[in-house]
Amino acid sequence: MERYRTHLMLCAGTGCVSNKSFKIKEALEEEINKRGLQDEILVVMTGCNGFCAVGPLMVVQPDGIFYQNLTVDDIPYLVEEHFLKGRPVPKLMYFPHEEKEVIPRMADIGFFARQTLIALRNRGLIDPERIEEYIARDGYRALAKALTSMTPEEIIRIIKDSGLRGRGGAGFPTGRKWESRRRQKGEPKYVVCNADEGDPGAFMDRSIVESDPHSVIEGMIIGAYAIGANEGYVYIRNEYPLAVKRLKVALGQAREYGLLGENIFDLGFNFDIKIKRGAGAFVCGETTALVASIEGKPPEPRQRPPRTTLWGKPVVINNVETWATVPVIISRGADWFASIGTEKSKGTKVFSLVGKINNTGLVEVPMGITLREIIYDIGGGIPNGKKFKAVQTGGPSGGCIPADLMDLAVDYERLTEAGSMMGSGGMIVLDEDTCIVDVAKYFLKFTNDESCGRCTSCREGSEALLEVLDRICNGEGEEGDIVFLEELGEAIKDASLCGLGQSLPNPVLSTVRYFKEEYEAHIKYKKCPALVCKGLISYYIDPSKCQACLICLRNCPAEAITGGKNQLHVIDQSKCTKCGICLDVCPTRFGAVTRLSGEPVPAPPPPEERVLVRAKLSKEKGEIA
Amino acid sequence: MPKIKVEDLDKISEEVRRITLLREGAGRAKITVHMGTCGIAAGAREIMNTLLVEIEQRNIKDIILATSGCAGLCSKEPMATVELKGEAPVKYIELTPEKIRYIFSEHVLGGKIVGEYALAIGSERVG
């Protein structure tokens, strides 16, 4: 087992697995065996590598060659060329957008080169189902250090001095939370890991648990020792089966090694962790709802006491990423951590970068990095040459930051000032084809669905906001709607019990703030500038471009297109459902189907003038040729 | 698996690190065997296996063994490049198992370049 010359680090995160990375593994092993290389080359299934846009992906070590978008059919050639003959295969390498040459080595690809890994320090480097590999990357050293040479107070001091703030949303200083729970009376005490991760488009916590579960476990043991807890829970949504499985394996191995259970390291400290699976409601991630769920009660937020308790006892609840960061701070010290980041936001933050962006994936960057660096240097910019419009951060509680704030340094304070928030690290990139009112509506629909219904302001308020947004998108917006959205939004914030209600108006308020003209265009001019809102757009076939090819006519599910061979096609606006299929199928060389908004649809030519005069066209063509 | 003590972390690390080190692309020395078609035909696989056995028998954990394609000098295959941390790479040519074993103990472990088998020193970068 020691003699492998090459390790193939094949990504087995959820994204790559759904793109069949296990099939790739089988194909690799089969081909490697066929070539007699099985004693030289080892295939390792790792957790999420982060560059999900190009999965299934694989890194060949020690050379660091990066292969992407692998298919089973690529494998025989790849094995023969690279692993037998030693010639890396360029056609499977990363191809940066707008460049001509491939980039062979992972370390040279902008997506990776600009990241700083703390919480994700082991991603892609270890097999998450082997505790020994975690240990070999300095795993459980921080725990050993804490238990052998530090008092709980010293640990809390270090976490406080490091400036670490919670990564789950609110950004509360972790050390202060631990200190208050250590002092709080009541036995037993608990620690909880919040792995509910309900934000749409967010997957940083899932990825950490999948790729490095021991980092979370080690953090929790240290936290438990610091506050004096002997029992912990990981609250994880059931929709994360791979994460749950890897966590179970990790907990089992940690127990066998005596890193959980009685008398850890024979140093007299006892602690164990149970898994509590949640059914995946967004609100379950909220602290008081989460503890209610663990207690077996309905997961409704409660009036927040000064300190949340579990079964009436003290509890520290931290996010997955927060826990995973703790061991590194203990090992490397508060000063080191505090040297990364900005004045009040220390260290790094993991973001899930999704939406209209070339390099979709998971990135960890130092606080204070600009949005521009994240979106262009790491994210590779916007696909298809489109213009960047805004980035939505902070999930359903967050807001949209427009293009002119691209140079904003990303930290807790700046994002809040800009009317958005850090949240748990969702980052959804919007391009010029995205309608901002539609985006606000999307998030509101989400929070409206996920509201537990307890507070009228949240339950009914979200409904009322949604109704207005629906009207605006349907072309029924009225004067005064914007003021109403703003006033109701503020009222919901004030009157709701938990963070869900208090923050659900943010996507509306921030878009009204930065994109008021777009709202006004919808309301006053019945125009959707991005050509998205169905109630405000019409599809139109330009008679000067239509070639009567019958394609749109045959594909229209509403049979709304009339015409025929040599008969110009015309859309019957009263039948059109605005599905957009005609636009998709119209050959680009004709480009006859267009969308109109805010202007009347031109009347079609009278029926007698709909005959397509091809002779003229071919004559013209002839002249050109 | 028995319950472990703090000291055991080192033991486990040592055992596993030899494997995982390879993935980090870092080590005291890196030996690249040129395994293009020409290299393989000339016996590069044997050179590779000799090195693997050397490393295994001496229980060495911080030396990386890598492969690469043809080095462009097919007539002098099999070839290997030795790169000690912080030093210029050295290319060795027309290798045999005996020669590579000698190079391994003299240069890789001992730090002394074996001039008689070397092609050029520091002529290009590896990696």
Ligand SMILES: Cc1cc2nc3c(=O)[nH]c(=O)nc-3n(C[C@H](O)[C@H](O)[C@H](O)COP(=O)(O)O)c2cc1C
């Ligand atoms: C509606 C709502 C949903 C939340 N969902 C999550 C979540 O999925 N994961 C999480 O860690 N925190 C979530 N939070 C934040 C938690 O209430 C809490 O602040 C956090 O888990 C504390 O850990 P931290 O200090 O490490 O961030 C949510 C808050 C609200 C109001």
